[in-house]
Each structure stands twice: as C-alpha cells, then as structure tokens.
Amino acid sequence: MTLTMPAPITAEQLETRNRERLARAESLLRQLESASAPFTKGSVIAPLNDLHVELHNLGAECGIYIAMHPDQTVQQLAETLQREGIELGQRQLQSRRVYDALGAIDPASLDAVERRFVDISRTDMRRAGALLGPAERDRARALRAELTRLGQDHARNIRDDTRYIALEGTHELDGLPADYIATHQPGADGTIRISTNPPDHQPFMTYAHSDRARKALQTVYLDRAPENVEVLAALTRTRHELARILGYPNWARYNVEDRMVLTPEALDGFFTELDDASRDAAKAELAVLLEEKRIDHPGATTVGDWEWQYYLNRVKTKRFHFDAQEVRPYLEYGRVRQAILDLNSELFGMTFTPAVHEERWQPTVESFDVTIDGDPAGRISLDMHPRERKNKWFFNAPLRLGVGGKQIGHGVLCCNFPDPTTLSGPALMEHAQVVTYFHEFGHLVHGLARRKVPFVRLSRTEGDFMEAPSTFLEDWIYDYGVLTRFATHVDTGAPIPADLVKRLRAARNFGRAIRTRQLLMRSRQSLALHDGTRPGADPRVVEREINERYGLFEPIPGTAWPASWEHMDTDHYSAA
Numbered sequence: 001m002t003l004t005m006p007a008p009i010t011a012e013q014l015e016t017r018n019r020e021r022l023a024r025a026e027s028l029l030r031q032l033e034s035a036s037a038p039f040t041k042g043s044v045i046a047p048l049n050d051l052h053v054e055l056h057n058l059g060a061e062c063g064i065y066i067a068m069h070p071d072q073t074v075q076q077l078a079e080t081l082q083r084e085g086i087e088l089g090q091r092q093l094q095s096r097r098v099y100d101a102l103g104a105i106d107p108a109s110l111d112a113v114e115r116r117f118v119d120i121s122r123t124d125m126r127r128a129g130a131l132l133g134p135a136e137r138d139r140a141r142a143l144r145a146e147l148t149r150l151g152q153d154h155a156r157n158i159r160d161d162t163r164y165i166a167l168e169g170t171h172e173l174d175g176l177p178a179d180y181i182a183t184h185q186p187g188a189d190g191t192i193r194i195s196t197n198p199p200d201h202q203p204f205m206t207y208a209h210s211d212r213a214r215k216a217l218q219t220v221y222l223d224r225a226p227e228n229v230e231v232l233a234a235l236t237r238t239r240h241e242l243a244r245i246l247g248y249p250n251w252a253r254y255n256v257e258d259r260m261v262l263t264p265e266a267l268d269g270f271f272t273e274l275d276d277a278s279r280d281a282a283k284a285e286l287a288v289l290l291e292e293k294r295i296d297h298p299g300a301t302t303v304g305d306w307e308w309q310y311y312l313n314r315v316k317t318k319r320f321h322f323d324a325q326e327v328r329p330y331l332e333y334g335r336v337r338q339a340i341l342d343l344n345s346e347l348f349g350m351t352f353t354p355a356v357h358e359e360r361w362q363p364t365v366e367s368f369d370v371t372i373d374g375d376p377a378g379r380i381s382l383d384m385h386p387r388e389r390k391n392k393w394f395f396n397a398p399l400r401l402g403v404g405g406k407q408i409g410h411g412v413l414c415c416n417f418p419d420p421t422t423l424s425g426p427a428l429m430e431h432a433q434v435v436t437y438f439h440e441f442g443h444l445v446h447g448l449a450r451r452k453v454p455f456v457r458l459s460r461t462e463g464d465f466m467e468a469p470s471t472f473l474e475d476w477i478y479d480y481g482v483l484t485r486f487a488t489h490v491d492t493g494a495p496i497p498a499d500l501v502k503r504l505r506a507a508r509n510f511g512r513a514i515r516t517r518q519l520l521m522r523s524r525q526s527l528a529l530h531d532g533t534r535p536g537a538d539p540r541v542v543e544r545e546i547n548e549r550y551g552l553f554e555p556i557p558g559t560a561w562p563a564s565w566e567h568m569d570t571d572h573y574s575a576a
C-alpha cells in the first residue's frame with residue numbers, strides 16, 4: 001500500500017491553529033476571572049483544565065517544531081508562539097481571582113483526583129507569584145519571559161552548531177568498524193570529515209586509534225555553541241532573581257521544592273551517598289584504564305577526557321573478550337526499529353499501524369497509530385536521524401498530550417541514530433545506541449499509558465521519577481532471548497551467537513562506577529550553578545571547580561564547555 005503523504009505543515013497552518021488556541025485560552029481566562037460564588041467544579045475546574053489543554057497543545061506542538069522542523073521560518077514562528085503561550089500561562093498562574101476561586105470550592109464536592117488537581121494547581125500558582133503584590137508579580141512575569149527567551153537561545157545555539165574535523169588521512173580511521181570506514185571515505189576535495197553529530201562522534205571516541213584525531217574531535221565537540229557561555233550565565237542569574245522575588249533563597253530551593261527530594265540539602269545528601277558508594281569502584285576502574293593507556297604511553301599518570309571511552313572499550317575487549325564492534329553487524333537500524341515495535345507489542349499488548357497525518361514536519365518521520373490491549377491509545381512519530389538545524393540529542397516529548405475524555409495523544413521521539421537513507425552502506429548501530437532507543441521508546445510508552453488521566457496538569461510524571469520506567473526497560477536489550485529475535489548478521493543472516501551475548505553481559509558492568517561518577521559530577525555542577533552561591537557566574541569556571549574536586553579524567557582546557565550541555569535550558573534539569 002502506498003501512503004499518500006500530505007505536505008509538511010506550513011507556517012500559515014501553524015499560525016492559524018495556534019492563534020485560535022491563544023484566543024480560546026484568553027477567553028477561558030476571562031471567563032474564570034469573572035466567575036462568581038458559589039465556585040464549583042463546573043465553573044472553575046473544568047474551564048481551567050480546558051485552558052491548560054489549549055496552552056499545552058500550543059506549547060507541545062511548538063516545542064516539537066522548534067526542535068525538529070526543517071524550515072527555519074516555521075521554527076522561528078513556533079518560538080514566537082511558544083513565548084506568547086507561556087506569557088498567557090503565567091497570567092493565568094498569577095491570577096489571584098482564580099487562585100481564590102479554586103480555594104473556595106467545597107472539597108466535599110470533589111473526588112480524590114479533583115482535589116489533587118486543586119492542590120497542585122494552587123501550588124503552581126503560588127510558585128508563579130499569585131500571592132505577590134502587583135509590582136512583584138509583573139517583575140516575576142518579566143523574568144519568566146526572559147527565561148523563555150534565553151532558553152530558546154540556548155537550545156537554538158546548540159541545534160545550529162554542527163562541527164567537523166578533517167582527518168589527516170585514511171590512517172586516522174584505523175580502529176573504526178568496517179561499515180564506518182566504508183561510509184566515511186574522502187570527499188571530492190580528498191578530505192575525510194567527521195562531524196560532532198552522535199552517529200559520527202560516539203563510535204569515533206570509542207574506536208579510533210588516533211589520539212590526535214580523537215582529541216581534535218572531542219575539542220570541537222566541547223567547543224560548540226560558545227554563545228551559550230553568556231546565555232547560561234544569564235539563565236542562572238535570572239533564575240536566581242526570580243527565585244528571590246518568589247520568596248526563596250535561591251533557585252535550587254525553588255526548583256526542587258515540588259520534587260520528591262524536596263530540598264537541596266536532601267539532594268546533597270543523596271550525592272554524598274552516591275559518592276561514597278561509587279568512589280572505590282571508580283578508582284579501581286580508572287586504574288585499569290590507566291594501565292591500558294600505559295601500553296601506548298608509558299609513564300602516563302592521567303586518562304584524558306578524549307581517551308577514556310577508547311581505553312574502556314579496549315579493556316572490555318581484553319578482559320571480557322568483548323569488542324563492541326562485534327555486535328554492530330547484528331544491529332542494522334531497520335531491523336532494530338522493527339524489533340522495538342515487536343517487543344513493545346508483546347510486553348504491553350500494543351499494535352502499531354502506519355499512519356499519515358497533517359501534523360508531519362519532515363518526510364522521513366515515521367508515524368503509527370497505536371492500540372494497547374485493543375484500545376486506541378494515540379499516535380507516535382519517530383524522527384530518528386540527524387539533520388541540519390535539528391536537535392542534536394535524544395528525547396521524547398508529546399506533540400499532543402492524551403487527556404482522558406478530551407483528546408488522544410501523539411508522542412514524538414527525537415533521536416540521532418545512523419540514517420539508512422543517507423549512508424551508502426548499511427546503517428549499523430552501537431549496542432549502546434540500541435539501549436538508548438529502547439530507553440527513549442520507554443518514555444513514549446509511558447506517555448501513552450497515562451492517556452486516561454483527565455487533567456493535563458496531572459498527566460506529568462513526578463520530575464524525579466521520570467527516568468525510572470525507561471531505565472528498567474533497558475535490561476531487555478541485554479537479554480539473549482530478546483536479542484536472538486532480531487539480531488541477525490547483516491551479511492550472513494546468522495543469528496547473534498549466544499557466546500557474544502554472554503560476553504556483552506559480562507562486560508556491561510565494567511565502567512559503571514565511572515559513568516555514575518560522571519553523572520554525579522554533572523548533577524553537582526548543575527546544583528552549584530543554582531545554589532545561590534554564584535548566580536550569573538561564568539559556567540566554565542564553576543565547571544572547572546567541580547571537575548577539579550570530583551573529576552576522573554584530564555580535561556581539555558580552553559573549550560566553551562559546558563555551553564553545549566543539553567537540557568540546561570529547562571527547569572527540569574536545572575539544579576537536579
């Protein structure tokens with residue numbers, strides 16, 4: 001069957017649809033503000049949820065197009081609309097009349113979910129400044145608008161900055177998998193170029209024998225989006241000022257208050273526990289990497305940031321007889337994609353039917369209508385390969401949230417995996433990339449599973465629980481029974497050998513303490529940027545300070561890092 005593809009969504013369509021949403025939200029806000037006693041479910045809760053639906057739909061759709069639409073005009077328009085939606089959302093959150101009306105509803109007339117909605121909505125409103133005087137409220141809203149603008153700048157600067165290095169010759173491809181070498185041959189000018197996009201960057205850091213080339217690539221990778229040094233400093237300064245106006249000593253306290261962890265002190269306590277639990281194991285792993293490095297560089301005393309993944313793979317090859325390259329021929333993108341759909345069908349009773357729709361933004365995006373146990377559960381879209389001006393990382397976000405009784409959801413995966421349509425050979429994946437695919441797909445499934453929640457505001461998972469379900473799901477991709485279903489050799493069709501999977505599993509845990517401490521260090525850096533001790537500081541200086549105390553690897557000096565640190569533009573990942 002040939003599917004007739006509608007043209008990608010245009011700026012005009014985006015504008016019309018979202019101007020209508022803004023108008024409806026504006027009119028719902030007027031309605032809420034003019035409601036009079038007695039305040040009820042019907043006069044307050046229902047219109048407030050409707051307003052949330054309108055603004056969430058706007059924000060979600062614009063968020064997807066900003067990150068992934070190939071047309072810059074559409075991206076810019078989506079940024080403008082997103083700012084207007086957030087501004088209107090802030091006016092609702094700061095409305096004292098709505099806050100009081102919610103508080104005046106008789107709790108006995110509400111069920112448990114509705115009471116939770118009232119509580120959480122009032123908390124949100126207090127946290128947006130609903131209880132402040134008019135001048136402070138306006139200032140808080142202005143600072144929010146500034147944070148939106150800075151966040152958009154931050155994401156755009158990373159999105160628009162892909163760097164390349166030129167290799168000094170084909171010998172600098174030594175160590176890389178045959179399929180990678182085949183797809184990275186010299187261009188018309190005789191030069192081999194390697195990009196900072198994940199499908200190029202990740203294997204290169206793992207396999208390339210050339211220390212010079214690895215270091216050169218990692219240097220340009222860390223030097224991306226240098227404008228964000230300023231932007232990140234402005235973000236932390238503005239967040240601090242906003243937190244102060246809202247009555248908090250610093251942004252960290254404001255930002256974790258509505259998480260399970262509750263306070264920066266509890267967060268810091270958790271860091272200490274993790275620190276104690278991982279210290280010795282990480283030291284031992286590092287010593288092994290250093291020993292391996294000394295084979296090439298006798299007398300070396302440190303392992304560099306551009307070397308550790310390479311030596312980690314070499315150690316795994318020797319100790320566990322597991323070379324990650326061995327798995328690649330079994331992990332061709334198309335088969336992996338199908339296997340993930342099949343596995344989710346089996347685990348969660350899902351079906352996937354290819355779909356075309358008016359909201360598509362790029363011809364290569366695949367969409368499916370999904371059922372769970374026979375019930376329509378929404379739609380998913382997979383945008384899986386790098387492009388110019390597309391977000392460079394891996395995430396799941398709704399294009400539309402499923403809201404029970406109101407609308408069916410549409411979840412989107414943004415990934416950057418090897419692209420079968422642009423490579424001259426097969427698009428082979430790293431096992432680690434397949435783990436990421438399954439992880440991100442888990443977020444998608446989790447989103448669909450929440451489709452019956454009747455309130456937009458309650459559909460969001462607790463911030464510090466968000467990663468848990470997807471992390472559990474990663475284990476399946478280490479299961480022999482699961483791998484044998486789809487992992488067949490790209491040339492011979494032979495199934496993945498049991499022995500290889502055994503070695504993959506044995507090698508899995510080596511390096512885990514190092515990774516834990518790397519993440520711990522990032523978390524400490526984020527907290528340090530937001531704990532009020534140095535708002536607006538140069539993030540490179542704060543990063544260096546934490547790295548000197550907790551870092552395991554020799555850093556590359558003088559880059560713009562942490563300018564290209566993804567997710568730092570959002571509240572979710574700041575100070576946590």
Ligand SMILES: [Zn+2]
Binds near residue numbers: 467470
């Ligand atoms: Zn995740």
